[in-house]
Amino acid sequence: MKQRGKFRNIYIKVSGDLLMTTAFVDWVRDLMKYGDCVVIGVGGGSQISKALEKRGLRYYFNKFGRVIPSFGGRLIAEFILKRNQKRVEDLFAKNGARPRFFVPVFDI
Secondary structure, three states, rough: OOOOOOOOOOEEOOOOOOOHHHHHHHHHHOOOOOOOOOEEEEEHHHHHHHHHHHOOOEEEEEOEEOOOOOOOHHHHHHHHHHHHHHHHHHHHOOOOOOOOEEEEOOOO
């Protein structure tokens, strides 16, 4: 039976660099005991920066986060984030945990 804590919803934004680590998976599994819904925002910042720089595509940061002016650059970033989401979903499924995941991409 699931233990009840004081939290109903738990949101986690995780770096793509930590996403696939055993420590992160174990930590989330522990948190799931205390919340009704665990939602994970999937990251990939350093992977995105590396891919954009490799292709000579520019980006910058403002108060809302990374801005990628080119359409091609935004597609690369979205691909990396969705790939990370799929990988971590598979990892959690293998470990018997099913939090919710989302890719934090906004078109403004």
